[in-house]
Every structure is written in C-alpha cells, then in structure tokens.
Amino acid sequence: MGATMKDIAKRTGLGLATISSYLNGGNVREKNRIKIEEAIEELHFEVNEVARGLKTNRTKTIGIVIPELNNIFFAEIITEAEDILRSHGYATMICDCRSDADREKEAVEFLCHRRVDGLIVMPTGRSDPGFRRFIRAGKPVVMIDRKMQDVSCDSILVDNKGAASDAVKRLLKTGHRKIGMIAGPEDVYTAKERLKGFREAVREAGADADEALIARGNYTIAGGAAAMRKLHEQNPDMTAVFISNYEMTVGAMMEINDLGIRVPDELSVIGFDNVDFARASVPKLSIVTQPTAKIARAAADILIGRLEGKLPEEHENEDDADGQKLSATVTLKTGFVEGRSVRTLKA
Amino acid sequence: MGATMKDIAKRTGLGLATISSYLNGGNVREKNRIKIEEAIEELHFEVNEVARGLKTNRTKTIGIVIPELNNIFFAEIITEAEDILRSHGYATMICDCRSDADREKEAVEFLCHRRVDGLIVMPTGRSDPGFRRFIRAGKPVVMIDRKMQDVSCDSILVDNKGAASDAVKRLLKTGHRKIGMIAGPEDVYTAKERLKGFREAVREAGADADEALIARGNYTIAGGAAAMRKLHEQNPDMTAVFISNYEMTVGAMMEINDLGIRVPDELSVIGFDNVDFARASVPKLSIVTQPTAKIARAAADILIGRLEGKLPEEHENEDDADGQKLSATVTLKTGFVEGRSVRTLKA
DNA sequence: ATGAAAGCGCTAACAA
C-alpha cells in the first residue's frame, strides 16, 4: 500500500533521520533534498499522521462537542472553526450529542480515547460534561456559551443579558408596555442570561413585569410554538413578544401564523439569530444576531494558541489552586437587524 | 500521563497478550478478568486508539466531505450519519469545502493523510475530487447525491427527477400553465435531474415550455432571490414557480416578499427541503422533502458493511475491469408536504 | 548534515 519513510530511505540511500528531518522542515543538503523529493514523488509517499501521532503524542485533532449540529447557530460556528483549525493542520472530530447530557459525557470520553489534542465544547446543560480529566492532563478546553466557575478552561461568551435587554428596550421605546418573552430552559446559561436582561429592562422601565408574560420554550421549535400559544392565551393585551433563540422564533412564527395573528399590527415580534430566516419572513423580522464567525475564530485561536504557543505549564501538583488564573474569558457583542415586525404604538 | 497496557500487565502480573485479549473481547480466566478490571479502574487506563490504529492499520475514523455544513440538508444528514457511525465505534472527521472544488480536493487529501478508513462524499461539482487513489487502496467511498460513471463506489441518490416532475404535476393539476422554475447550477447532478423532471412534466402536459421560464439560481439564497426577480420581470403572466432547493427557496421568498407579490393569490409556490421553514412561512409553503435520515442511514450502513462485512476483495491486479460491478446504488423516494402556497386556478 | 537505534502503545503470531 502506501510507501513509508523506510522506502524513501532505501530508495535514496539516506538514513531515516534525514528523511524525517526533511519532512519536518529541517536542514538537508540540496542534493539529498532533490533525491528525497523525487523518491516521494515516485513512490507516492504520504506521511502517516497516525504513526506520527503515536510518537509525538499529539494527534493534531480537535474534538468538538455540540448539542445539535442541525442548528444554524452551531453549524455556523463549526463551519468557521473547522476551517481555521484545518488551515493550521488540525483535523476536527465532531460529536453531536442531541442536547443530551449523557451523550455529552459519552462524547467527551470517546474523544478522550481518540487522544484529541484539545476540545471545543458547547455544553448542553448543568451537569459536568466530564472533561476535568482532560484539563488535568494538560489539554486545553474551550467552552462556548457557558461559564463554569469551578473548572479552569477558557470561555467564549456573548453578551446575552445585554442583547436581551437591548431588544426589550427597543420595544419599550416604541411604546410597548405589555411585552412577553419566550425564554429558554432554566438550566441553560444563555437562557438564564437572556431572561435576566429581559427582566432588568422591563423593571427599569416600570413596564408590566407580570410573570405570566414569561413562557418557557425549551429552545426547540415545538417549545417555541407552545410557549407562543400560552402567552397569547394568557395575555390577550400583550402587544409585543421577544423570543430568545432561533428555533423558538421559528416555532413562534408558525404558531402566530396558525393563530392568524397579524405581525406587527396585532403583535410586534423580535426574534433571534438567523438573518436569512428573518429576511424571508413576512413581514421581515427584527432580530438579535450573534457573531458566530467571531465566536468560532476566538475559540479556534485560543485553542491553537494554547496548543502551539506557551502552554500553561502542566502543574505537577494537582491540588495547586492557582491553575485557575490562567483561563481567559472572551465576551463578544451581539448585533441587531431591523425588520418590519415591530410596530410603533401611538399611546 | 495515561496508563498503558504495560502498566496493567505489571500491576496484574499478567502478560500483554492477556490484557489485549481482554480488551478485545477474548477469553480470559475469571480470576484474571477481575484483576484486570480492577487495575484498569485504579490506573484509569484507556485504550490508546492511536496506537491501535497504527498497528491494525484501521483508524476507525470516517471522513466526511461536504459542500456546506451550514446547510440544513447536509447538516441533517451528517447529524444522523455521525450518530450511527459513532455507535459503531467510528469517529467522524468532517471537512466543509464551501462548495469549492479545490478545497474539496484538499479535504480528500487531508483525510487521506489522516488514514481514515472510509469516506462519505457529497461532491461539489463536476471535477474529480481525487478519491480514486482512495478506492484503489481498497477503502470504501460512499457518494451522496451524485453518480460517477467511471468510479466504482457506492452511491446514495434521491429520485430528483421524479420529485421535480411530481411537484410540477401538482401545479399543472391545479390549472397552472405558465410555470417557472428556479434551477440549480448546470454542473451539479441533482440540479440537472431536477431540471429534467421539470422539463419532462411541462412537455408531457403541453404547458408553456418557454426557456424564459427557467432561471438559474446557483443553489444559494442570493441566487434564488436574483432568479426570482428575473423570472418575475421576464414573465409577467407566470402563475406559479417551482424552486429546486432550500437556499433558493429562502432567497425566492425574500424576493417575493420585497416585490410585494402575494402568495398564492398572485403567484403559487412550491419550494424544497426544509419543513420547518415551510411551516413558519406565511402562507405555509408546499415543499418537496428529502429523506435525510434515510440517506444518512443508507450511507453509514453501506460504509460499515464494507468495512466490517465482506469487503470486496482488493484486486491485486488493478487493471481488473470487473471491480466496478461491486458497487451499489441506492435511490430513495422524496416526499411532499402540502402547504397553502398553491392556488387552484379557475380556468 | 546524516546514520543507527530505541521506543511511542498497541496487536498478533507463535510458543508454552
């Protein structure tokens, strides 16, 4: 099958070390360089990254664990991250854990066995995904969309609270007082933050802070639809709604569609995340956007930095509490795309 | 760092072969089994898949090459395929090549170096993605959404022609005669097939077969929007339009939205692929759907079958023309989801 | 700059 370095060595009459040196950018006499290149060409030699990985203990592979691949927000991040990582020679192993904590743990373990050099994780819920061992082994982990106090790893976050608060303020500014919110799961970090932002803005403005104006939607399409229906039933006088992720935005729009509610005449809407969907909606939706490409780049850059730059020294003594200090947290700003789904009230 | 088999051997006083046998499901005396399990537990031993891969020459890793990860159709397939593969112990390395033929080649090469055991490819265009060498090495390749005559690998297809023809027939049945189509790129297999189906149905029914009723849209949102505009301008009397993939459906809907065209009163629409989008549209879109889960399962099953079952014997003599016969082609049926975007004409 | 040799962690023959 594939030719090996030995074959190249035989063919050129050189030693293994010379070939290896050539392959890794070392100095090789001009004459030999040519000989080697010829041999590689003729024998169709390709470095066996597996063998290299065994020897160097670095697989040049990054594991990515996500709740759902089939979700534009995550898919965009991964597309970008994979691109950057591959351009640095890193392969990407993706594990979709379908928003399930057990699968998440399995995935981390799976990737552990595969000896990935680092991990990008977008944790599903509250439970410990089990990558402590990973970190203890000195391998870098970057978390997206979640902060863990007791684990020392880098985090890439978005200003979720600010984004929600900003969206609500836009509604308030146009005269809305009875604003509903479709919130995410109680145990998800981003959902909590977004809800916080909502509450803060409502309270500050002295608008209606009735808890009945808040419905949980579980971050799914079905959840968004159900929450929309509930909000509509419980709050006949609600004039606007803020939906806090993309899937629920789709679900809510379906429900609005089904209920025959006209946007924005009867109900103003601010959604989340997907520009294309927003632009294709009738009327165009106003939405909060997240900087997916930046998130991906930040995650990939930090990971590569840790891997190739100055790694935080592996602490021999595991009970060293200082290890924590080394982790970084990047917080990115969200955006807003204006549509035609918000009505200005006369009142 | 991680414990190795040697450590387990020392700890238990057993030989390497016994440990290996245990790990691979071989027979081990009860006593020893327990000893081994204890040692594994205490030492936190985990098999090093890299070393195993080097030895067995099987990495238990599948490469997936796709045009766009950030695309629901592909994302759904990958989610499912990854799930199945992982449940069989295979890791998945994904390469997004952004619909670029050069990147596609790079990706295949990249995965080749990584010594993946097999490949799932959804080829971008016409050019040879360069996986011939792969096949020649006896490694299985499954192609999705494309057939190549001169390469012997398995293909998973969908009845694209039938799907398009069926969609058009629905329009014809409701009285439409001037039906536009937003077609995909000329060099993409699925696009060609869908266009064929459209033409066939139109011709059979004796409806208007004016070429001006066909606009190319490049399978992108922007392309779909531009094509929609063009169709609208060139065919003031067009009463229906069939859009042949998801991204273009979104784009077309945006444009329809911008142009202020009312669906279905002024224009009937049949789109493609994304049920959620269709249900969230106003009015609900009628669409052709593809069995993504089945596609993924077929691809994964065939691949695993080749890998674990009776591999087609590696032909010692490469010029054996008979190798071809062994490849399978699976063709799956599409579905249709009825919305409210098609108007029945009185005429 | 180059060669010889050891060894990464595992599997697989072969022996016992």
Added chain:
DNA sequence: TTGTTAGCGCTTTCAT
C-alpha cells in the same frame, strides 16, 4: 488460556 516477541511508521537522542 497465557506469555514472549516482533513490529506498525514515525520521531528523536546520540554519535559520527
């Protein structure tokens, strides 16, 4: 059933 040993393809001292 279990132990011994060689070796997968590479990198990496250590000599030269």
